Amino acid sequence: MKLIRWGAEGEEKTGVIINDVKYDTSAFGEDYDERFFENDGLNRLEAFLTAQEGQLPVIADHVRLGSPIGRPSKLICIGLNYADHAKETGAALPPEPIIFMKSTTAIVGPNDAIVMPKNSVKTDWEVELAVVIGKRASYVEKENAIDYVAGYVLHNDVSEREFQLERNGTWDKGKGCDTFAPLGPFLATPSEIDNVNQLRLWLSVNGEMMQDGNTSNFIFDVPFVISYISQFMTLLPGDVISTGTPAGVGLGFNPPVYLKAGDVVELGIDGLGTSKQVVKAYA
Numbered sequence: 001m002k003l004i005r006w007g008a009e010g011e012e013k014t015g016v017i018i019n020d021v022k023y024d025t026s027a028f029g030e031d032y033d034e035r036f037f038e039n040d041g042l043n044r045l046e047a048f049l050t051a052q053e054g055q056l057p058v059i060a061d062h063v064r065l066g067s068p069i070g071r072p073s074k075l076i077c078i079g080l081n082y083a084d085h086a087k088e089t090g091a092a093l094p095p096e097p098i099i100f101m102k103s104t105t106a107i108v109g110p111n112d113a114i115v116m117p118k119n120s121v122k123t124d125w126e127v128e129l130a131v132v133i134g135k136r137a138s139y140v141e142k143e144n145a146i147d148y149v150a151g152y153v154l155h156n157d158v159s160e161r162e163f164q165l166e167r168n169g170t171w172d173k174g175k176g177c178d179t180f181a182p183l184g185p186f187l188a189t190p191s192e193i194d195n196v197n198q199l200r201l202w203l204s205v206n207g208e209m210m211q212d213g214n215t216s217n218f219i220f221d222v223p224f225v226i227s228y229i230s231q232f233m234t235l236l237p238g239d240v241i242s243t244g245t246p247a248g249v250g251l252g253f254n255p256p257v258y259l260k261a262g263d264v265v266e267l268g269i270d271g272l273g274t275s276k277q278v279v280k281a282y283a
Contacts, residue, residue, distance in 0.1 A: 001046065002186040003032055003151070005066040006059055009109070012066040015059055016049065017186055022059035027052070032187070033070030037134050037150050037237030042189060066109040068153055068187040069132060072238045075102040075181060076229060077128075077157060079171065081219050081244025088252030097220050097228050102157070102242075103176030110184035110275035114158055114265065117177045118282045123259045126157035126245035127203035127211050127267040129196070131222055132187055137235040145223035148235070151187040152196060154272045155242045156203070156265065158182070161251050161258070183240070185273045193271050196222050201246065203267040205259070211267075213246025 002017040006024075013026040028048050030036045049056075079098035080086040086093050116123045134150030158181070164174025193199070196215065203211040215221075220228065225243055229235060250257040259265070261281040268274035 001042065001049075001189045002192060003068050004184070004186045005032060005068055005070070006063050007066065008064065009066065009112070016045075022061070023056040024059050025049070025056065031070040032068065032238075034073060034236055034238040036070075038136070042134070042150060064109060065111060065185050067107045067183040068185070069183065069238055069240060071104050071107065072240050073236045074239045075104055075107065075242070076239065077102055077175065077242040078220065078225055078244045082213060082217050082246045083219060084213070084217065084247035085245055085249065085252070088247045088249070093219065097225060099229060099232070100171045100175060102172070102181050105178060106176050106181040108179050108182050110154065110182050111277065112182060113179065113280045114182070114259070114277045115179045115280050116259065116261065116282055117160055117163070120160050120162070120282070121258065122161035122256070123279070124159045124161050124250040125203055125205065125210065125259065125265055125267075126159060126249055127201050127269070128155045128157045128242045128245050129199060129201060129215055129269055129272070130155035130183065130240050130242040131226065133226075133235045133237060133239040133241070135237055137226065137230045140227045140230040142223045142227040145226040146190070148226060149190055149222075150237070151189045152193055152272060153183050153187045153240070154185070154267065154269050154275055155240075156182045156267055156275065156277065157242055157245060161256070182275055182277055185275055188272055199270045201267075201269040203248065203265065205263055205265055207264075210250075211246055211248030213248070215243075217246065218243065
């Protein structure tokens, strides 16, 4: 299945994509949030779709898409998880995954604007594969980790590098700004993805290809990352884990290249669709 949320910001309804057509599932009566995933929501939704076949309203193509997941309890990210990205930033390969958080208030829809924070001069881009957790996970073994996955989603881990790297403390202050986590267009359940460790992911700015990588180049793959994080915190249904970005971020250029108002960022991952964000100045 491919799950979407659609409508005005803060008033999103639920839907699905079937054969490239968007359908309204708001009659199902639940948001795609922690409670939904915790209570076998995917299987119940599948039964609902079977019962409602041919009767669901179609959603117009021009309607805004929101994040495909209702606000999760956590948005956890893995830093420097591609060797080429670590190299371009001058960082050593991490012996263990680097964990940081993005605020859930950073989450927006896939085609919403990126708003550069007040006083930002180094806003950057990062295309990433994100994993959505389907059930409570604590001290998970790697060989069982995929059983905890509800699906996968496209994520732009937008980052303010001055805030992240030059303002002391953790990375979080440069990662969690408003609009810094466009998610979607849809959540794809595992059956939609043939091999999560063999997906092309790419990003362009104003039509120029900046990132073009593949998840086969992970330092730490999806099962390892889920297992690893679960040793330090309980993952709740609906939580999102973003798995890192390949080379080609603005920070990695010499001299660095950063986003400016009016820039257009487009990105995509095999099987997870594409998204497009216009950059705006803070007002």
